Amino acid sequence: MKKYVMSIDQGTTSTRAVLIGRDGQIAASNQREFTQYFPRSGWVEHNANEIWSSVLSVVAGVMIENNVTPAEIDSIGITNQRETTVIWDKNTGLPIYNAIVWQSRQTADICSTLKEQGHEPMFREKTGLLIDPYFSGTKIKWILDRVEGAREKAENGELLFGTIDSWIIWKFTEGETHVTDYTNASRTLLYNIHELKWDEDLLSVLDVPAALLPEVKSSSEVYGYTTKSHFFGYNIPIAGIAGDQQAALFGQTCFKEGDAKNTYGTGCFLLLNTGEEPTTSSNGLLTTIAIGINGKVTYALEGSIFVAGSAIQWLRDSLEFFSDSKVSEQYALEIDSSDGVYVVPAFTGLGAPYWDSEARGAMFGLSRGATKAHISRATLEAVAYQTKDVLDAMQLDAGIAIDRLRVDGGASANNFLMQFQSDILQTNVERPEILESTALGAAYLAGLATEFFESQEALETLKKTDSTFTPLMDDKERQSLYSGWQSAVRATQMFKADS
Numbered sequence: 001m002k003k004y005v006m007s008i009d010q011g012t013t014s015t016r017a018v019l020i021g022r023d024g025q026i027a028a029s030n031q032r033e034f035t036q037y038f039p040r041s042g043w044v045e046h047n048a049n050e051i052w053s054s055v056l057s058v059v060a061g062v063m064i065e066n067n068v069t070p071a072e073i074d075s076i077g078i079t080n081q082r083e084t085t086v087i088w089d090k091n092t093g094l095p096i097y098n099a100i101v102w103q104s105r106q107t108a109d110i111c112s113t114l115k116e117q118g119h120e121p122m123f124r125e126k127t128g129l130l131i132d133p134y135f136s137g138t139k140i141k142w143i144l145d146r147v148e149g150a151r152e153k154a155e156n157g158e159l160l161f162g163t164i165d166s167w168i169i170w171k172f173t174e175g176e177t178h179v180t181d182y183t184n185a186s187r188t189l190l191y192n193i194h195e196l197k198w199d200e201d202l203l204s205v206l207d208v209p210a211a212l213l214p215e216v217k218s219s220s221e222v223y224g225y226t227t228k229s230h231f232f233g234y235n236i237p238i239a240g241i242a243g244d245q246q247a248a249l250f251g252q253t254c255f256k257e258g259d260a261k262n263t264y265g266t267g268c269f270l271l272l273n274t275g276e277e278p279t280t281s282s283n284g285l286l287t288t289i290a291i292g293i294n295g296k297v298t299y300a301l302e303g304s305i306f307v308a309g310s311a312i313q314w315l316r317d318s319l320e321f322f323s324d325s326k327v328s329e330q331y332a333l334e335i336d337s338s339d340g341v342y343v344v345p346a347f348t349g350l351g352a353p354y355w356d357s358e359a360r361g362a363m364f365g366l367s368r369g370a371t372k373a374h375i376s377r378a379t380l381e382a383v384a385y386q387t388k389d390v391l392d393a394m395q396l397d398a399g400i401a402i403d404r405l406r407v408d409g410g411a412s413a414n415n416f417l418m419q420f421q422s423d424i425l426q427t428n429v430e431r432p433e434i435l436e437s438t439a440l441g442a443a444y445l446a447g448l449a450t451e452f453f454e455s456q457e458a459l460e461t462l463k464k465t466d467s468t469f470t471p472l473m474d475d476k477e478r479q480s481l482y483s484g485w486q487s488a489v490r491a492t493q494m495f496k497a498d499s
């Protein structure tokens with residue numbers, strides 16, 4: 001009777017419900033984009049209620065359009081854009097402010113003050129992160145400081161904080177369950193990744209009352225059940241949670257120390273499994289929790305690139321170069337090189353390894369002959385260069401050579417980008433048949449908890465590599481192109497946003 005696990009992948013630009021069968025293949029999916037709000041330069045917000053309606057819409061859509069009944073669904077795995085912060089009223093169920101998105105820079109001032117006060121080493125040591133508007137902690141403070149009456153309500157235990165996983169589960173269980181998992185907690189700037197607990201020192205510096213926080217659970221267990229009103233009369237177990245990048249690492253079956261993957265979505269996130277001991281970065285990377293299952297936590301090193309596929313969306317929607325992101329590949333292939341044009345898409349600052357929240361995007365090397373093709377190609381190349389910046393840092397930190405890179409995510413469908421990536425890294429790039437590793441990972445996590453899937457090891461046989469891209473570019477050309485990129489980044493960093 002139970003034929004599928006349903007993955008709900010709540011990403012930055014869209015929400016997907018994906019049905020995955022016992023063979024580990026995608027049986028059906030449904031996707032919906034939702035509104036992005038840009039209230040000021042560098043700010044990005046979502047409407048948390050719109051996110052919730054998008055979840056209900058894709059859940060209904062995938063079942064109705066494919067004649068699947070709730071009785072056929074074994075369990076639900078939730079995976080989500082990480083760090084994005086929602087605070088809602090426990091009694092009314094209403095968010096007290098828009099969801100502040102991970103990319104948003106509105107807490108840059110709070111971060112500068114914390115750094116000036118000398119708090120960064122403590123945050124680094126306890127959380128594996130650094131002080132940057134990217135993470136949830138300063139976003140919580142910002143909302144509590146600015147929304148009238150919020151701090152008092154928070155102190156009285158009337159408000160709840162959650163990353164998107166917590167918000168969706170709270171809604172599905174109609175207020176019964178307020179939880180998150182290790183992977184999401186490790187992105188809040190409030191969670192001690194060594195002692196596995198919310199950290200009182202960090203809460204105190206950021207002025208966050210503990211009453212707001214969800215209970216932190218493993219990534220694979222039954223947390224609660226959907227209520228009948230939200231699931232066509234059925235109580236389905238919600239049995240897996242992971243931040244989308246960690247879910248992709250799991251979905252790519254990067255179970256062993258030294259396994260790495262890069263996901264090309266809105267941003268790019270390169271994660272390297274570093275095993276049971278956390279590795280500290282000296283090169284601008286983050287230490288984070290890769291997964292927590294059966295009482296065992298695995299760590300990862302992460303390089304977070306804020307803008308990747310969203311730069312292609314910018315070409316599509318703001319510059320109106322094409323109406324489908326796919327066409328960027330045709331433009332790139334129309335020419336043999338970008339002729340010295342570089343695009344540095346620092347729209348919301350630069351993430352790893354630069355961590356420059358004041359930088360903004362720039363274009364260099366334009367001549368009168370520059371066309372849409374040059375700008376499109378240079379934008380795709382920028383995604384590959386940013387990945388090289390991160391991979392170089394990772395190899396230095398981990399002291400190992402990464403000799404193959406597994407890729408996934410929407411923009412990894414772009415063959416030009418994948419070939420250029422392989423050329424610039426001089427490394428094989430392996431792309432699986434299913435690019436939605438995130439959805440796959442969350443489904444595996446839920447299905448392992450309910451024994452729908454047999455074992456973690458058995459999952460490896462369900463996964464197939466579709467294409468491998470091998471380096472073709474000569475070394476001199478590679479070095480010269482990359483050194484142009486490094487100059488472009490240096491020049492970009494000299495121009496600061498007026499915050």
Ligand SMILES: Nc1ncnc2c1ncn2[C@@H]1O[C@H](COP(=O)(O)OP(=O)(O)O)[C@@H](O)[C@H]1O
Nearest residue numbers: 011013265266309310313325326409410411414
């Ligand atoms: N063929 C393509 N070439 C380049 N970029 C693409 C292509 N297809 C999708 N994208 C980009 O990938 C992103 C969507 O990927 P997805 O994995 O769904 O992202 P997210 O989970 O962050 O919403 C969009 O930013 C889109 O512009």
Ligand SMILES: O=P(O)(O)OC[C@H](O)CO
Nearest residue numbers: 011012081082265266267
């Ligand atoms: O939703 P995505 O795929 O853009 O991923 C966003 C990341 O989780 C942000 O840390």
